[in-house]
Amino acid sequence: MSASSSPLTLTGLFIYPIKSLGGISLPAADLTPQGLRHDRRWLIVDERNRFLTQREHAQMALLAVEPAYNGFLLRHQKRPELLPLYIPFEATPERTLFVTIWDDMVFAWRGTRAADEWLSEALGQPCKLVYMSDMARRECEPEYNLAGTLVSFADGYPYLLATEESLAKLNTQLTEPVPMDRFRPNLVVRGAVADAEMAWADLRINNLPFRAVRGCGRCVVTTIDQATAQKDPTGEPLRTLATYRKPDGKVIFGQNVTGPVTGHLRVGDKVVLG
Numbered sequence: 001m002s003a004s005s006s007p008l009t010l011t012g013l014f015i016y017p018i019k020s021l022g023g024i025s026l027p028a029a030d031l032t033p034q035g036l037r038h039d040r041r042w043l044i045v046d047e048r049n050r051f052l053t054q055r056e057h058a059q060m061a062l063l064a065v066e067p068a069y070n071g072f073l074l075r076h077q078k079r080p081e082l083l084p085l086y087i088p089f090e091a092t093p094e095r096t097l098f099v100t101i102w103d104d105m106v107f108a109w110r111g112t113r114a115a116d117e118w119l120s121e122a123l124g125q126p127c128k129l130v131y132m133s134d135m136a137r138r139e140c141e142p143e144y145n146l147a148g149t150l151v152s153f154a155d156g157y158p159y160l161l162a163t164e165e166s167l168a169k170l171n172t173q174l175t176e177p178v179p180m181d182r183f184r185p186n187l188v189v190r191g192a193v194a195d196a197e198m199a200w201a202d203l204r205i206n207n208l209p210f211r212a213v214r215g216c217g218r219c220v221v222t223t224i225d226q227a228t229a230q231k232d233p234t235g236e237p238l239r240t241l242a243t244y245r246k247p248d249g250k251v252i253f254g255q256n257v258t259g260p261v262t263g264h265l266r267v268g269d270k271v272v273l274g
Contacts, residue, residue: 008271010205011164012180012188015039017072017087018129019153020053022064022226023184024072026267031208033150033261034132035158036186038089041132043099043108043153044119051101051153052127054221061229063122076122077227085118087111091131099130101153107136140258144213149258157256160216161187161197166253169194173240181226182237183218183253189271195245197255206269210259215252222253 013026019040030037044052044060054060066073071088095110111129119127132138132152140149140157151158162185171177180188187205189197200212218241223232238251245252 006191008189008191008273010187010265010267010269010271011190012185013265013267014184014186014188016184017065018042018044018063018074019051020044020057020060020221021074022061023181024065024067028264028266031260031263031265033158034138034152035154035259036265039158039186040152040154041090042087042111043101043130043132044123044127045099045130046128047126049097049099049128051099052123054224055219057123058224058229058231059123061224061226063119074118079122082118082122085115087115087129090133093133097130101138102155104138106132106138106153109133140213144256145258147258157213157258159186159210159257159259160254161185161189161210161212161257162254163192163194163197164188164190165192165194166197170237170241170253174237176236178222178237179226182222182224184221185254187257187265191271198252200255200273202274204272206263206265207272208260208263208265210257212255212257214256215247215250216254216256217250218253 013029014023015036015038016023017038046052062077064075064077071086074085074087076082091109091111093109098105099108108130115129119129138151139145140151162183167180198215203210222238223235241253242251
């Protein structure tokens, strides 16, 4: 158990409907076999049908996603002449293709031609928007996935958990503090001792079982200001994290987590370890 004197509480729920674009903070969310409902079910791919992320295309940070009726609005934060684009919760199966994300090839449904054109203009290169339907099956890393857990277009796991205290500790060592959006978590918890989550295994949120599988290796995306798409020239916060969060050669912040295939979470839910 945590040595903290305060109870562990879920203080943040976030989804990223289109991988590597802006996130949405939610007061409550349903669980699915792939994670929080609507999280990373859409993906942008290039002409070779390979996924695009902020790692190589920092300007993706400027594409904000907002909730809308039965879907989302996509808005360019620096180009008001690009009218907001409506994206439905789901695509339709009229046009399909296989896309590549990391080493996985995934069956996907095409978005609209209007979305492809909007994104190609916004990102300055030909690209397509695709959707992962419930027909697609993408599993987590096999060496950490005895239960056959599924994942959306997220990097590797259905949930990423971070704690407010670990971010606060990091920020005490930075010249310029960074917000939590640099780390793109789904679940944010308060009440832990800083870094304590690195030792967590089984936990329950709203009495639903979750499991912290492995620490999340961080990349250059953490150095990108999500409001300006500018990379920190000094490599922060990655550089500072590397001084105390680098086991096995990877800079770690947050925990990759698996969970139940159904259920409901709400900000304010109690988090119990063990």
